Amino acid sequence: MNIQDIATKINGKVIGDAQHAIKFPAKIEDAQQNNITFLANIKYLDFVYLSNAGCIVISSDVYNENMKGNFILVDDAYSAFSKVLSIFNAEVTTEISDKAFIHPSAKIGIKAHIYPFVYIGEHVTIGDHCIIYPNVTINAHCVVGNNCILHSGAVIGSDGFGFAPIPDGSFHKIPQLGNVVIEDNCEIGANTCIDSATMGSTIIRKGVKLDNLIQVAHNVEIGEHTVIAAQTGISGSTKIGHHNMIGGQVGFVGHISVAPFTKINAQSAIAQTIKKEGLVLCGTPAFDMKQYFKSTIVFKSLPEMEKRIRDLESTINQLKNT
Amino acid sequence: MNIQDIATKINGKVIGDAQHAIKFPAKIEDAQQNNITFLANIKYLDFVYLSNAGCIVISSDVYNENMKGNFILVDDAYSAFSKVLSIFNAEVTTEISDKAFIHPSAKIGIKAHIYPFVYIGEHVTIGDHCIIYPNVTINAHCVVGNNCILHSGAVIGSDGFGFAPIPDGSFHKIPQLGNVVIEDNCEIGANTCIDSATMGSTIIRKGVKLDNLIQVAHNVEIGEHTVIAAQTGISGSTKIGHHNMIGGQVGFVGHISVAPFTKINAQSAIAQTIKKEGLVLCGTPAFDMKQYFKSTIVFKSLPEMEKRIRDLESTINQLKNT
Amino acid sequence: MNIQDIATKINGKVIGDAQHAIKFPAKIEDAQQNNITFLANIKYLDFVYLSNAGCIVISSDVYNENMKGNFILVDDAYSAFSKVLSIFNAEVTTEISDKAFIHPSAKIGIKAHIYPFVYIGEHVTIGDHCIIYPNVTINAHCVVGNNCILHSGAVIGSDGFGFAPIPDGSFHKIPQLGNVVIEDNCEIGANTCIDSATMGSTIIRKGVKLDNLIQVAHNVEIGEHTVIAAQTGISGSTKIGHHNMIGGQVGFVGHISVAPFTKINAQSAIAQTIKKEGLVLCGTPAFDMKQYFKSTIVFKSLPEMEKRIRDLESTINQLKNT
Numbered sequence: 001m002n003i004q005d006i007a008t009k010i011n012g013k014v015i016g017d018a019q020h021a022i023k024f025p026a027k028i029e030d031a032q033q034n035n036i037t038f039l040a041n042i043k044y045l046d047f048v049y050l051s052n053a054g055c056i057v058i059s060s061d062v063y064n065e066n067m068k069g070n071f072i073l074v075d076d077a078y079s080a081f082s083k084v085l086s087i088f089n090a091e092v093t094t095e096i097s098d099k100a101f102i103h104p105s106a107k108i109g110i111k112a113h114i115y116p117f118v119y120i121g122e123h124v125t126i127g128d129h130c131i132i133y134p135n136v137t138i139n140a141h142c143v144v145g146n147n148c149i150l151h152s153g154a155v156i157g158s159d160g161f162g163f164a165p166i167p168d169g170s171f172h173k174i175p176q177l178g179n180v181v182i183e184d185n186c187e188i189g190a191n192t193c194i195d196s197a198t199m200g201s202t203i204i205r206k207g208v209k210l211d212n213l214i215q216v217a218h219n220v221e222i223g224e225h226t227v228i229a230a231q232t233g234i235s236g237s238t239k240i241g242h243h244n245m246i247g248g249q250v251g252f253v254g255h256i257s258v259a260p261f262t263k264i265n266a267q268s269a270i271a272q273t274i275k276k277e278g279l280v281l282c283g284t285p286a287f288d289m290k291q292y293f294k295s296t297i298v299f300k301s302l303p304e305m306e307k308r309i310r311d312l313e314s315t316i317n318q319l320k321n322t
Numbered sequence: 323m324n325i326q327d328i329a330t331k332i333n334g335k336v337i338g339d340a341q342h343a344i345k346f347p348a349k350i351e352d353a354q355q356n357n358i359t360f361l362a363n364i365k366y367l368d369f370v371y372l373s374n375a376g377c378i379v380i381s382s383d384v385y386n387e388n389m390k391g392n393f394i395l396v397d398d399a400y401s402a403f404s405k406v407l408s409i410f411n412a413e414v415t416t417e418i419s420d421k422a423f424i425h426p427s428a429k430i431g432i433k434a435h436i437y438p439f440v441y442i443g444e445h446v447t448i449g450d451h452c453i454i455y456p457n458v459t460i461n462a463h464c465v466v467g468n469n470c471i472l473h474s475g476a477v478i479g480s481d482g483f484g485f486a487p488i489p490d491g492s493f494h495k496i497p498q499l500g501n502v503v504i505e506d507n508c509e510i511g512a513n514t515c516i517d518s519a520t521m522g523s524t525i526i527r528k529g530v531k532l533d534n535l536i537q538v539a540h541n542v543e544i545g546e547h548t549v550i551a552a553q554t555g556i557s558g559s560t561k562i563g564h565h566n567m568i569g570g571q572v573g574f575v576g577h578i579s580v581a582p583f584t585k586i587n588a589q590s591a592i593a594q595t596i597k598k599e600g601l602v603l604c605g606t607p608a609f610d611m612k613q614y615f616k617s618t619i620v621f622k623s624l625p626e627m628e629k630r631i632r633d634l635e636s637t638i639n640q641l642k643n644t
Numbered sequence: 645m646n647i648q649d650i651a652t653k654i655n656g657k658v659i660g661d662a663q664h665a666i667k668f669p670a671k672i673e674d675a676q677q678n679n680i681t682f683l684a685n686i687k688y689l690d691f692v693y694l695s696n697a698g699c700i701v702i703s704s705d706v707y708n709e710n711m712k713g714n715f716i717l718v719d720d721a722y723s724a725f726s727k728v729l730s731i732f733n734a735e736v737t738t739e740i741s742d743k744a745f746i747h748p749s750a751k752i753g754i755k756a757h758i759y760p761f762v763y764i765g766e767h768v769t770i771g772d773h774c775i776i777y778p779n780v781t782i783n784a785h786c787v788v789g790n791n792c793i794l795h796s797g798a799v800i801g802s803d804g805f806g807f808a809p810i811p812d813g814s815f816h817k818i819p820q821l822g823n824v825v826i827e828d829n830c831e832i833g834a835n836t837c838i839d840s841a842t843m844g845s846t847i848i849r850k851g852v853k854l855d856n857l858i859q860v861a862h863n864v865e866i867g868e869h870t871v872i873a874a875q876t877g878i879s880g881s882t883k884i885g886h887h888n889m890i891g892g893q894v895g896f897v898g899h900i901s902v903a904p905f906t907k908i909n910a911q912s913a914i915a916q917t918i919k920k921e922g923l924v925l926c927g928t929p930a931f932d933m934k935q936y937f938k939s940t941i942v943f944k945s946l947p948e949m950e951k952r953i954r955d956l957e958s959t960i961n962q963l964k965n966t
Binding site: 439461481494495496497520522537553557573609620621 | 674
Binding site: 024025026027030078079082085086088089090097099115116117133134135149151152153185187189190191207209211212213225227229230231243248249266267284296299300301302303305306309312313316319320 | 745761763779781783784797799802803805807808810813814815816817818819821835837839842843844857859861863875877879893895897913928929931935938939941942943949952953956959960963
């Protein structure tokens with residue numbers, strides 16, 4: 001494949017040798033003459049001058065004539081390079097491993113790739129074009145839409161964590177009769193757990209992307225196109241709005257709702273309902289992120305601040321006594 | 323099944339049409355004429371008036387004659403409805419999958435359900451009436467009591483994380499010779515990890531309920547009927563007392579002990595031994611929860627507080643110079 | 645085996661009955677006459693006087709002649725006892741389970757132990773003397789060095805979490821073409837996830853020890869002999885230096901680097917590059933640990949501090965008006 005072939009596919013304009021051959025994509029600092037790479041972040045601009053890459057995908061705004069080598073000019077280099085990666089990505093194979101367990105009552109759509117050691121329980125429904133990596137468990141009655149990717153070790157439809165206290169101090173398990181519904185175009189990270197609802201469904205709306213090691217408790221609902229980073233946990237019955245962007249290791253208490261377009265910084269705790277759209281939150285418990293960072297700066301100097309108060313108190317005592 | 327059948331089983335009193343047929347339980351906001359539902363939390367009282375449910379299980383204290391429809395009156399609606407769910411819960415089947423690996427030296431009790439891709443190592447002992455979901459690993463010499471449920475991806479008896487530093491800056495693995503003992507009536511969540519003891523046993527006492535993605539390190543002991551929410555981590559040799567209630571994403575340092583009946587809020591860090599029973603803790607490091615929340619309110623306004631101190635300092639300087 | 649046999653192997657000096665027979669190691673509080681145990685931490689010194697152990701491995705500095713029983717004196721009791729444990733540790737067997745899936749193009753070194761339900765994908769390379777526990781996934785093109793241990797449920801080479809936003813509000817998956825490289829002598833904990841690089845490799849340098857449930861995102865690099873406790877998460881493209889010691893539940897933002905010999909306390913958040921070697925950090929965001937603990941002490945009394953400021957303000961107002 002040459003540079004012109006790639007430029008045509010990503011709708012870009014070639015500067016330099018359009019016939020130059022490209023073998024594979026690489027990072028800008030590693031790229032050699034047979035590699036294509038990209039510059040999306042101005043912070044790394046110096047790399048363009050130092051790079052030995054065969055071709056660099058770059059925004060027309062950023063390119064200038066002092067840059068030497070071959071380029072493909074595009075509007076949005078990040079998004080265009082994502083298409084370049086797709087060109088070089090291995091063809092998805094369609095295969096259902098005979099080392100997977102698929103209950104006879106389960107329904108699997110067309111063009112699925114189901115790897116070894118996947119467990120698919122009774123009456124599970126899986127849509128078209130899904131990839132289910134090794135060691136995934138999908139328990140009875142769960143539903144997975146079209147074009148979904150479930151990474152290794154993900155557990156869909158484990159029992160919700162519900163127990164009623166008994167007077168003798170022990171707990172009685174509350175049966176979990178519901179299921180999990182994952183709509184179209186979702187990606188579920190490795191070792192992420194999504195519990196079944198007690199009754200009804202735990203729902204992952206279309207386009208949601210969950211990273212690895214996330215906990216989604218029973219009866220949670222996650223709105224369309226919300227993206228959640230690794231190790232975040234969402235407690236029972238909480239409803240996350242659409243288009244949220246949620247960092248890693250965030251915690252949500254149960255039975256609250258979060259407005260659409262909320263952004264939540266890593267390690268925050270969301271302890272109550274967020275009604276206003278578009279907030280940017282941070283902290284335990286979370287509040288406005290800018291305010292939070294101002295508070296953390298003062299937090300560092302709390303011991304000195306306490307001393308300043310002590311000094312003030314002693315000065316005032318002197319003043320009062322004179 | 324009709325309402326009278328159910329009322330008899332949960333020891334309740336029918337108001338309305340005792341012969342009305344019920345097909346399945348549902349949430350109060352979703353319930354239709356063939357569903358039974360419940361009201362446990364007064365917060366949701368309005369739903370009773372709006373619900374289309376065929377029957378509502380409700381506390382005698384909460385019911386009043388203006389409520390229309392069919393009801394079963396009970397003392398404790400939450401606990402009673404848990405019994406209703408049990409009535410409709412699928413019969414637990416007894417089956418040992420031929421796609422599981424069970425070492426010939428392992429002993430499995432009666433009426434076990436062992437799913438595909440479960441690994442049960444040498445000399446493992448598993449009690450009666452256990453359910454072990456797909457992709458669970460139980461390593462050599464571990465012991466599981468009666469009536470336990472192990473959810474998918476749980477790992478019982480992975481090596482404790484112990485390394486001795488070597489003068490060359492590398493680490494020497496400390497062999498982990500112990501095991502894990504899980505007593506009767508425990509539930510272990512999906513992808514939760516319980517490490518083997520270095521020597522002796524990591525012990526999960528009877529009735530303990532662990533949610534998903536929890537880390538239990540080597541030589542930990544968790545007391546009877548303690549309940550722990552998802553993503554909490556307990557470091558090596560720490561002993562948690564009985565009847566603790568521990569939130570999600572909590573961390574415990576190693577080699578400490580926590581008194582019985584302690585409640586710990588989500589995302590807290592327990593950095594030292596808790597001797598007094600019945601405390602309610604929060605924070606990193608944790609202290610009294612009410613006090614913690616008061617401190618977090620002030621934390622939000624730290625920048626203004628710093629300004630107030632600056633103002634005081636400047637006013638005092640003026641006063642001193644007059 | 646008798647005490648003299650063990651002393652010879654760990655290069656120690658016997659005090660007491662060198663012919664006394666030892667069957668197995670045990671904890672000092674549990675040890676009986678046929679057990680060997682150790683004292684490494686002076687805090688537990690009283691146990692030496694109370695112990696019923698057949699033999700205690702103890703530092704020459706700590707031993708005194710009032711102690712009764714049999715002893716092996718060594719320089720470093722912790723490290724010496726680690727060797728004792730090795731003596732009693734079960735011989736590692738060499739076996740590739742026929743219930744594992746190994747792609748025909750994968751290469752496995754000598755003396756590997758590969759357990760049931762392990763998935764090893766296309767063109768994976770695994771070195772010599774590796775132990776791969778049940779339910780591990782190693783995806784295509786990943787590389788594992790010699791003497792590595794991968795615990796159950798670990799996922800090596802899941803897709804990096806990369807998505808490009810699309811103008812319609814949805815996300816386009818960025819193909820992940822890279823792999824994971826784990827160098828020699830590494831240990832990867834149960835249910836830990838290491839994502840493949842977008843391009844190039846996510847790299848775990850030699851001697852790294854990762855505990856359970858850790859998240860390592862795409863293009864991360866972890867330096868030699870760094871040790872990381874459970875449930876920590878490292879975001880994309882971050883580079884951790886060599887010989888770091890990192891506590892549990894720590895979070896790292898993406899695209900930063902951390903100097904060698906950094907120590908990071910549990911639950912901290914590392915939000916920017918750490919350039920100086922040897923720092924000890926704590927907090928969200930993290931700073932000097934000692935300073936952090938001083939600030940947390942003041943944090944507890946913030947409400948009283950606010951009151952002291954109010955009192956000062958009112959006193960000053962009175963002074964000004966007189």
